[in-house]
Amino acid sequence: MYNIGRVICRQVSSLNIPIVLRRTIMYSLSSINPDEFKSVQYTTKDKVAYITLNRPHVLNAIDEHMPKELQQSVQLANDDDKVKVIVLSGSGKAFTTGHDLKQYAEDSEGDVPGTQKMPWDPFIDYKNVEPSLEAFMSFWKSYKPTLCKVHGYAVAGGSSLALCCDMVVMGENARIGYPPARVWGCPITAMWVYRIGAEKAKRMLFTGDLIDGKEAARIGLVLKAVPEEQLDDEVERLAKRMVNVPSNQLFFQKQVINQAIENMGLFSTQRLATLFDGMSRHTPEGVQFQERAVEVGFKKAIRERDSGDDTQWSGLNSKL
Numbered sequence: 001m002y003n004i005g006r007v008i009c010r011q012v013s014s015l016n017i018p019i020v021l022r023r024t025i026m027y028s029l030s031s032i033n034p035d036e037f038k039s040v041q042y043t044t045k046d047k048v049a050y051i052t053l054n055r056p057h058v059l060n061a062i063d064e065h066m067p068k069e070l071q072q073s074v075q076l077a078n079d080d081d082k083v084k085v086i087v088l089s090g091s092g093k094a095f096t097t098g099h100d101l102k103q104y105a106e107d108s109e110g111d112v113p114g115t116q117k118m119p120w121d122p123f124i125d126y127k128n129v130e131p132s133l134e135a136f137m138s139f140w141k142s143y144k145p146t147l148c149k150v151h152g153y154a155v156a157g158g159s160s161l162a163l164c165c166d167m168v169v170m171g172e173n174a175r176i177g178y179p180p181a182r183v184w185g186c187p188i189t190a191m192w193v194y195r196i197g198a199e200k201a202k203r204m205l206f207t208g209d210l211i212d213g214k215e216a217a218r219i220g221l222v223l224k225a226v227p228e229e230q231l232d233d234e235v236e237r238l239a240k241r242m243v244n245v246p247s248n249q250l251f252f253q254k255q256v257i258n259q260a261i262e263n264m265g266l267f268s269t270q271r272l273a274t275l276f277d278g279m280s281r282h283t284p285e286g287v288q289f290q291e292r293a294v295e296v297g298f299k300k301a302i303r304e305r306d307s308g309d310d311t312q313w314s315g316l317n318s319k320l
Helices: 002-013 019-029 066-079 122-141 157-162 191-207 213-218 228-242 247-262 266-280 284-296 298-307
Strands: 040-045 048-053 085-090 146-150 153-155 167-171 175-177 210-212 224-226
Touching: 040 066, 048 066, 066 122, 085 228, 122 146, 122 157, 122 266, 146 157, 146 228, 153 157, 157 175, 167 213, 167 228, 175 213, 210 213, 213 224, 224 228, 247 266, 284 298
Parallel strands: 048 085, 085 146, 146 167, 153 175, 167 224
Antiparallel strands: 040 048, 175 210
């Protein structure tokens, strides 16, 4: 029944009828209704699907709804024959600051869904984290090109999401990086090494530093960086260059390039990274970090972690 629905949706998407009517028919036939999304906004215009992270009050921190809604949005775009290109962005002041971890870090009893009391079970942890990996990778696996527009911040899980897109355009002053690499995290999409090579990836993940758009473009992490006031226009120009290329041609080029990366072990690397992400949150140092977050609050614990100063998890009491 699901496959039949997708075939019908594709047929409806090709009809020459008003776009509002076409959307209404497609959404009624599909089990996905973007009007019911809680954390993502999905719209289409002029052959482009716009997927927008829509939690601006918390800098688009990734909640429990967002991964599934992102994946469903990519599916809608791929099922719509009128769509040629997908643009991912964030509303408000930032792309996204990553997963909304405050409630998890400050939970010492395993009461928050997705957390566990010690001793932890890595199998359960993997099952909880893996759906986010699949959701982020839906942009990589999308039949259609995916562009990510980064303003403000793309940090922690936000950088993992952005780097799954085919191309990333940043504002020059935007910041990207994976600070949890210092303690309590490992980037599950593992895209750093495939984008900038082993040495630069190590430099970023051994320090957890943030870099601006100019530096990200210089080292090849992203396609390019432009002044913030030009960011929207630059992404639109790039999208418009692709929308009149046949979808099959876009698909062919993408699959050849993706296959080259996948042959280098991308998926097995991601499986390892997802396991290590769970382990990093349950090492002696990870537990100490969480205890500190419970004691002083997540934001202060983050500041201490990222300062580079000695902490209770990096000093004499550390197991390493």
